[in-house]
Amino acid sequence: xxxxxxxxxxxxxxxxxxxxxxxxxxxxxxxxxxxxxxxxxxxxxxxxxxxxxxxxxxxxxxxxxxxxxxxxxxxxxxxxxxxxxxxxxxxxxxxxxxxxxxxxxxxxxxxxxxxxxxxxxxxxxxxxxxxxxxxxxxxxxxxxxxxxxxxxxxxxxxxxxxxxxxxxxxxxxxxxxxxxxxxxxxxxxxxxxxxxxxxxxxxxxxxxxxxxxxxxxxxxxxxxxxxxxxxxxxxxxxxxxxxxxxxxxxxxxxxxxxxxxxxxxxx
Amino acid sequence: xxxxxxxxxxxxxxxxxxxxxxxxxxxxxxxxxxxxxxxxxxxxxxxxxxxxxxxxxxxxxxxxxxxxxxxxxxxxxxxxxxxxxxxxxxxxxxxxxxxxxxxxxxxxxxxxxxxxxxxxxxxxxxxxxxxxxxxxxxxxxxxxxxxxxxxxxxxxxxxxxxxxxxxxxxxxxxxxxxxxxxxxxxxxxxxxxxxxxxxxxxxxxxxxxxxxxxxxxxxxxxxxxxxxxxxxxxxxxxxxxxxxxxxxxxxxxxxxxxxxxxxx
Amino acid sequence: xxxxxxxxxxxxxxxxxxxxxxxxxxxxxxxxxxxxxxxxxxxxxxxxxxxxxxxxxxxxxxxxxxxxxxxxxxxxxxxxxxxxxxxxxxxxxxxxxxxxxxxxxxxxxxxxxxxxxxxxxxxxxxxxxxxxxxxxxxxxxxxxxxxxxxx
Numbered sequence: 001x002x003x004x005x006x007x008x009x010x011x012x013x014x015x016x017x018x019x020x021x022x023x024x025x026x027x028x029x030x031x032x033x034x035x036x037x038x039x040x041x042x043x044x045x046x047x048x049x050x051x052x053x054x055x056x057x058x059x060x061x062x063x064x065x066x067x068x069x070x071x072x073x074x075x076x077x078x079x080x081x082x083x084x085x086x087x088x089x090x091x092x093x094x095x096x097x098x099x100x101x102x103x104x105x106x107x108x109x110x111x112x113x114x115x116x117x118x119x120x121x122x123x124x125x126x127x128x129x130x131x132x133x134x135x136x137x138x139x140x141x142x143x144x145x146x147x148x149x150x151x152x153x154x155x156x157x158x159x160x161x162x163x164x165x166x167x168x169x170x171x172x173x174x175x176x177x178x179x180x181x182x183x184x185x186x187x188x189x190x191x192x193x194x195x196x197x198x199x200x201x202x203x204x205x206x207x208x209x210x211x212x213x214x215x216x217x218x219x220x221x222x223x224x225x226x227x228x229x230x231x232x233x234x235x236x237x238x239x240x241x242x243x244x245x246x247x248x249x250x251x252x253x254x255x256x257x258x259x260x261x262x263x264x265x266x267x
Numbered sequence: 268x269x270x271x272x273x274x275x276x277x278x279x280x281x282x283x284x285x286x287x288x289x290x291x292x293x294x295x296x297x298x299x300x301x302x303x304x305x306x307x308x309x310x311x312x313x314x315x316x317x318x319x320x321x322x323x324x325x326x327x328x329x330x331x332x333x334x335x336x337x338x339x340x341x342x343x344x345x346x347x348x349x350x351x352x353x354x355x356x357x358x359x360x361x362x363x364x365x366x367x368x369x370x371x372x373x374x375x376x377x378x379x380x381x382x383x384x385x386x387x388x389x390x391x392x393x394x395x396x397x398x399x400x401x402x403x404x405x406x407x408x409x410x411x412x413x414x415x416x417x418x419x420x421x422x423x424x425x426x427x428x429x430x431x432x433x434x435x436x437x438x439x440x441x442x443x444x445x446x447x448x449x450x451x452x453x454x455x456x457x458x459x460x461x462x463x464x465x466x467x468x469x470x471x472x473x474x475x476x477x478x479x480x481x482x483x484x485x486x487x488x489x490x491x492x493x494x495x496x497x498x499x500x501x502x503x504x505x506x507x508x509x510x511x512x513x514x515x516x517x518x519x520x521x522x523x524x525x526x527x528x529x530x531x
Numbered sequence: 532x533x534x535x536x537x538x539x540x541x542x543x544x545x546x547x548x549x550x551x552x553x554x555x556x557x558x559x560x561x562x563x564x565x566x567x568x569x570x571x572x573x574x575x576x577x578x579x580x581x582x583x584x585x586x587x588x589x590x591x592x593x594x595x596x597x598x599x600x601x602x603x604x605x606x607x608x609x610x611x612x613x614x615x616x617x618x619x620x621x622x623x624x625x626x627x628x629x630x631x632x633x634x635x636x637x638x639x640x641x642x643x644x645x646x647x648x649x650x651x652x653x654x655x656x657x658x659x660x661x662x663x664x665x666x667x668x669x670x671x672x673x674x675x676x677x678x679x680x681x682x
């Protein structure tokens with residue numbers, strides 16, 4: 001039994017529409033580190049996050065979070081576990097009918113009995129940490145994509161989680177916003193002794209801050225190692241992904257019958 | 268040929284099964300959403316939704332009710348004066364409104380105004396991962412998002428229907444009495460003789476309650492189960508309006524037959 | 532959105548809705564609630580032509596109940612009309628008579644009750660003995676023609 005990580009996946013298989021997203025997947029995520037889960041689009045990285053957070057159940061195998069089998073626990077315990085876990089969704093997922101301040105205050109109001117002053121101070125501290133104290137009265141629709149993600153990050157860590165999951169934090173961001181997010185993820189992880197799980201396909205950004213990289217492909221773990229070790233890897237699939245080559249072990253062409261069979265000849 | 272027929276039957280079966288599964292899911296959603304102990308903060312959310320669902324539908328309800336009442340007054344007067352019995356216009360307007368038009372038209376407007384908005388709102392919340400994010404905070408979106416909207420619909424529509432009836436009857440009064448010169452006493456007198464509170468008014472309210480249940484349920488399920496893409500949301504919104512309208516008209520016939528069908 | 536305005540407008544809508552319901556009760560239906568308790572009474576008629584459920588039962592032109600069902604009494608082979616009389620009309624004497632009447636020449640059929648003189652009162656389940664059947668236009672015309680032929 002894997003007990004070496006704070007999150008363990010054992011022989012996990014997951015199918016969607018008859019297609020295997022994961023087949024017999026095993027991996028462990030170590031506590032206190034930044035682990036990047038990487039792979040080409042469509043390899044089920046977001047699905048993996050949903051398996052870890054208990055939003056989806058695997059068809060086979062087990063997912064352990066804080067040493068608890070996610071398939072066996074009741075809704076109440078799951079809710080308790082989720083309080084120890086923060087998630088940063090791809091779109092930020094701020095509640096559109098609440099102001100920035102209220103968004104960050106939301107989990108605190110729900111789960112903690114704070115006085116009005118304590119709540120106010122705590123929210124402001126969180127917003128200060130992501131550099132957005134100045135927009136506390138804005139509505140989410142008034143924020144740029146990068147700012148929305150930073151507010152969402154402040155909200156995700158407001159409860160002081162032990163694990164934080166990032167779903168594509170860098171996707172669609174300009175270089176400055178990317179750098180800001182990178183710095184925030186790194187500093188939050190170091191300051192709060194979090195375990196960070198980062199799902200991404202942005203190689204340079206993820207490699208720069210990750211302690212450990214798990215490379216997914218074809219429903220299993222292709223390779224996993226420290227980013228520096230992966231960079232010098234000779235495995236052709238790893239090389240192809242890291243250096244962004246169009247064709248290689250992961251083919252450029254989606255599987256199809258031979259072209260000459262499909263083209264319509266003169267008849 | 269045989270193969271084609273077999274395929275058709277198989278497809279029909281598949282569609283039917285799919286619909287049954289959907290009905291089951293919708294029922295489960297409703298059960299899970301409505302069987303919850305209300306908290307102190309639930310009331311605030313209910314009031315918020317009553318505003319969105321009820322108050323914001325008021326204008327369209329008031330305006331339509333006034334015009335429908337006026338049209339009924341005008342048509343009734345023209346028709347009845349041919350038989351020299353234009354005094355009966357009051358009871359005609361009132362019975363038509365209270366029994367049929369107020370519940371049905373208000374419900375159709377409600378489905379278009381509030382139902383579609385509910386579907387779109389919840390669909391968007393799903394697409395922008397707001398529902399998933401609630402779940403991650405350990406909060407069941409069915410309790411937080413679906414339940415207050417459902418109850419707001421159930422409470423709002425009967426109130427709107429009562430308002431619709433009354434405004435419509437005054438609209439009829441405006442045309443028949445003020446403009447066409449029917450004696451005000453016979454307008455109200457005939458009406459009071461013909462309309463029975465239990466049999467007509469309360470049955471109309473019961474219809475409103477049934478329609479409110481149908482619309483809220485359909486709208487919320489469509490939003491909650493839609494594909495989280497722009498096409499998915501727009502298709503779900505359309506489905507809400509179409510399914511609600513059909514459900515309203517179909518159930519109206521059944522309810523009318525049960526309530527006013529008489530000799531069976 | 533101002534919270535105060537929100538609460539105010541929702542409250543106003545609730546009040547307006549309930550007020551509309553009250554107005555429907557008082558102004559539109561004239562506060563008439565017929566089904567506040569009733570007791571069953573039946574009557575046997577030679578002919579119930581055209582009388583049906585939900586027809587009015589009146590006394591001195593005032594509605595005091597409604598017909599529930601019309602059927603054949605197997606013992607006498609007469610039309611049995613079952614009625615419900617409103618609970619507050621509890622002073623009909625046992626020898627009241629019932630007749631089937633027509634509103635206008637071609638209008639709807641209804642039951643008219645004429646009070647009797649006895650001290651005993653009509654109670655739940657009692658049968659009205661003294662009845663007069665519906666006036667049937669065809670029979671009337673037939674009799675008229677026979678009379679005409681006799682002259």
